[in-house]
Amino acid sequence: MGKSLKQIPLVLAAGGFLSLLVAPLGSVEPPPKQQPHGSAQPAPGAQPRVKVDVKQPNAILFKNVKVFDGKSDKVSGQTSVLVVGNKIDKIGVDISASEKATLIDASGRTLMPGMIDAHWHAMLVRPTPAEAISWDVGYANLVAGAEATDTLMRGFTTVRDVGGPAFGLKRAIDEGVVAGPRIYPSGAVITVTSGHGDFRQPFELPRTIGSARTRMEQIGGSLLADSPDEVRLRVREQLMLGASQIKLTGGGGVASPHSPLDVTTFTEPELRAAVEAAENWGTYVTVHAYTPASIKRAIAAGVRCIEHGHLMDEATARLIAERGVWLSIQPFPEDMANVFPPGSDQRAKFAEVLAGMEVAYRMARKYKLKTAWGTDVLFSQALARRQGELLAKLERWYTPAETLVMATRTNAELLALSGKRNPYPGKLGVVEEGALADLLLVDGNPIEDIKLIKDPAKNFVVIMKDGKIYKNLIH
DSSP, X not given: OHHHHHHHHHHHHHHXXXXXXXXXXXXXXXXXXXXXXXXXXXXXXXXXXXXXXXXXXXXXXXXXXXXXXXXXXXXXXXXXXXXXXXXXXEEESOOOOOTTSEEEEOTTOEEXXXXXXXXXXXXXXXXXXXXXXXXXXXXXXXHHHHHHHHHHHTTEEEEEEXXXXXXXXXXXXXXXXXXXXXEEEOOSEEEOTTSTTOOOOGGGOOOOTXXXXXXXXXXXXXXXXXXXXXXXXXXXXXXXXXXXXXXXXXXXXXXXXXXXXXXXXXXXXXXXXXXXXHHHTTOOEEEEEOSHHHHHHHHHTTOSEEEEOTTOOHHHHHHXXXXXXXXXXXXXXXXXXXXXOTTOHXXXXXXXXXXXXXXXXXXXXXXXXXXXXXXXXXXXXXXXXXXXHHHHGGGGTSXXXXXXXXXXXXXXXXXXXXXXXXXXXXXXXXXXXXXXXXXXXXXXXXXXXXXXXXXXXXXEEEEEETTEEEEEXXX
């Protein structure tokens, strides 16, 4: 004990030095408090009139604001929204605030929930595939921290990380070491020998139980499991580390070198072992699957969510609907192919996935599937900068209101499947009293013009996460 206490000043000093290192990556101090500008004019109809004497120094009042609540197909009339601590306390047309509150006069701008990306890989955005397994772990986390700050500054206040060693980054964000979104981590992707996520070279074969871990396993990117018992063990390890949900690769993938798209990888007993282990912890399994065969096998094993599904047929879409399974699908852009070398198997596989996307989205609409949105950006900082643009691509199949509901309330409902493994208990994805205060103030009405989300630097004038302001362009 005595030795540990002596080490405390050194640890604190190191933490302070790290804070100095990460501050330039984009964390923003809360703005100076502003004096009240007067009461908003009551909007006709919709909002209740409430009077609140705000005395808390951590209270923030948005006045003269229109609200997209994450649930509706329109914005409200002009109103006010009071944030106290990390929650939305009151919404109404006549909320008064004391001098201790920070006042933000929105001048008729639109307040909406922070956006959620349901398929993100926080540690794999900026490195190339080779760098992902060769970088020093400390450097990789610093790079991911910079990208996390950029993600938050694009208006994405929450991400569901579906594969990668993001536990340390999540902790750093939660403790305020670096600015970034809330992270719902899956931990390492669990895969089979030769499956999506197996990046070994041929000289590393054969693998035997108890043999040395591969580099991807060492850094927590992916884990190999070739029996129900191995799957159960790997799932429990990720839950022990803090996974909020578990990710398995049920079929072939684009990025991996040994993984044809048409193959079905895990057996049903192996998938069922993962589902049982996750359900014992009160959470769920999501499975990477493109093809009808891999999707059907995952559903038969009790999986709650399918990632991708771009190559599903109509019978598979009906099955997803009948079983109430979630579909987490991504509107990939054509130029995502540039992530892979010309003439490579990976680029050819991506072309096949892209060709199936139109049909998949049409079937998702036809059968009213519980559909989540995400980006699945890998190995491209330039593509990550277009995160909002990738969301706006949904207007090909959905209205602007449907698109924004999907990226807020609907995605939040998917996150809630993690039950008590939810690292951020509370309501996300909506603007309502009692919800967590993850908010964007938009210079315009995104329901009328979805293109506003493509340029967050210009159009998101205030970004708030957990009741803290990370950006404020209103002076």
